[in-house]
Amino acid sequence: MSPNGQSPQWWHRASVYQIYPASFKDSNADGIGDIQGIIQKVPYIASLGVDAVWLSPCYESPLVDMGYDISDYRKIDPKYGSVEDIETLIKELGKHNIKLLMDLVVNHTSDQHAWFKESRSSKDNPKRNWYVWRKGTKETNPDGTFELRPPNNWESLFKGSAWTYDELTDEWYLRIFASEQPDLNWENPDTRKAVHDDMRFWLDKGIGGFRMDVINMISKPEGLPNVQVTKPGPYQPAHDLYCNGPRIHEFINEINTQVLAAYKDIMTVGEVPFTRDPEVVRKYVEPARKELSMLFQFDIVDLDTVGGPGGKFHHVPVTPHMLKKTVTKWQTALSYSKGAWATVFLESHDTARSVTRFGDGTSKNRFKVAKMLSLMLNSLMGTVFIMQGQEIGIANYTADIDLEQYTDIETKGLWNEIYAERKWKSGHADPDMSDVMQQVRLKARDHGRIPMPWRHGAKNAGFSDADKPWAPINTDVAECNFSDQDKDTASVLNFWRNMLQLRKEWSDTLVLGDFVPVDIDEGPVFAYKRVGASGNGVLAVMNLSNEEALTWQSPADMKCDFKLIKSTSSVENAEKMVNVSGQAVKLTLHAYDGFLFGL
Known part of the structure; x- marks a missing residue:
């Protein structure tokens, strides 16, 4: 417990x-x-x-x-x-x-779900209120034509309005995501x-x-x-x-x-x-x-x-x-x-x-x-x-996978919105999208x-x-x-595989134990302790950067018997990088190195 x-x-x-x-x-x-x-x-x-x-x-x-x-x-x-x-x-x-x-x-x-097909079939359908339907507004233009406006100004997460107009019943349904994904009415x-x-x-x-x-x-x-x-x-x-x-x-x-x-x-x-x-x-x-x-x-x-x-x-x-x-x-x-x-x-x-x-x-x-x-x-x-x-x-x-092969609806929607906005603002038929392409290659869901x-x-x-x-x-x-x-x-x-097994073996500490920050300053080294209810502890130290030959030393007030239990390097290399002296440890960390010590 x-x-x-x-x-x-x-x-x-x-x-x-x-x-x-x-x-x-x-x-x-x-x-x-x-x-x-x-x-x-x-x-x-x-x-x-x-x-x-x-x-x-x-x-x-x-x-x-x-x-x-x-x-x-x-x-x-x-x-x-x-x-x-x-x-x-x-x-x-x-x-x-x-x-x-x-x-x-x-x-x-989906808008192809039987519930929604019934809901959109008529305002009087028993499942009408299973989804979120509202009336919109009509705005008259100077030339006498009019435009339909959605019930509110919410934006879809896939861009554009969060509402889709349905001609059959002259109402709009809420869909925070794609037009084909109508929101259920949980109030019902x-x-x-x-x-x-x-x-x-x-x-x-x-x-x-x-x-x-x-x-x-x-x-x-x-x-x-x-x-x-x-x-x-x-x-x-x-x-x-x-x-x-x-x-x-x-x-x-x-x-x-x-x-x-x-x-x-x-x-x-x-x-x-x-x-x-x-x-x-x-x-x-x-x-x-x-x-x-x-x-x-x-x-x-x-x-x-x-x-x-x-x-x-x-x-x-x-x-x-x-x-x-x-x-x-x-x-x-x-x-x-x-x-x-x-x-x-x-x-x-x-x-x-x-x-x-x-x-x-x-x-x-x-x-x-x-x-x-x-x-x-x-x-x-x-x-x-x-x-x-x-x-x-x-x-x-x-980088040799073309953008045309990115199939995700979110990727396409965000790209098209940014492209249209830049085209309108710049007046260029083909605005520069190289910075967006870089971010697509970094962050797209694809x-x-x-x-x-x-x-x-x-x-x-x-x-x-x-x-x-x-x-x-x-x-x-x-x-x-x-x-x-x-x-x-x-x-x-x-x-x-080894880490998942180690996590099970040390579960009272690594899974359930408290997190105690040790080194969270501006530098690239991240160090923290995990302390279990029984007092058993583990120290994690890692280099979050590609900087080489960084030195890290345990704080003076952290006196423990350090025992290396896992490293991202081979055993031979890890032993060269770890110097345990008395109740302190000094590390040499190369790019993206990580260590776990039992305390």
């Missing part, structure tokens, strides 16, 4: 492997990954030492937003397989004590009951829980008021209004107490974008509130996207101090001993690759960066999430969805036997692939 009176659940000590079905393994040569492909790779997944698999959406969908536009929550899209395939996957993972987490996308559905108890029933459908099949997509957006503010104007143009970012709304905790508590409580050991992880206040975040995960097991908070992965008029593709340089400060903030705010809980992640299907974003972009240091980041993640408090391919150090698409490179020399790197996969295979397969790394004891893959 912890100092806060809570006993740790299985998911506290768990590590979770995220699979993006389209990109993992294609079993039938149609160019897109599928569930049978995942089943084939269960032994590989088990070899990592993970405890759960989070499966990104594979439900029936028109795939406008790669499955986050769901047309039937109880069916699997034929491109991926069948419900029976999911049942087989649950069984095969279960043989290795691995649980399956499904993606719950219930802020919105019938809507909530239907969602609950669909959740039970999968829980009854034995899944271990849900990852809940943008769950903090399901409660909209009363009256849907206009948001304050903060930038030029008719539509304004409105996430301060539609995130963490007035009934959000009521709705999530209802899911927990009326649905999940009837099942054993269910894990939930909620996605809460645009939420940076620790006190707001804590409310979701405090056990007594019966809401979420944990959540995804995005300050760390958004370090290079915060601020700037260009939004995501605006250049924001990241310094080691920014990373150290942000990690320290959330490790302290959500500590287990204080009754909260965190997730630890640097990648997902919504991000680019961490070795590119947090490294120097060189082939020389690529795998050193990957190992250092693995050491950091596995020595932080919280449930670790690993994006497929992260465990082998997959980097972003190489990089997180690169097909898995299983084997160098095989067709499509062993991902698919199709003539053309749904997304391009990266051109660095010779440098980075599973097959070669599996055989190399010094590879990133085997480093990850």
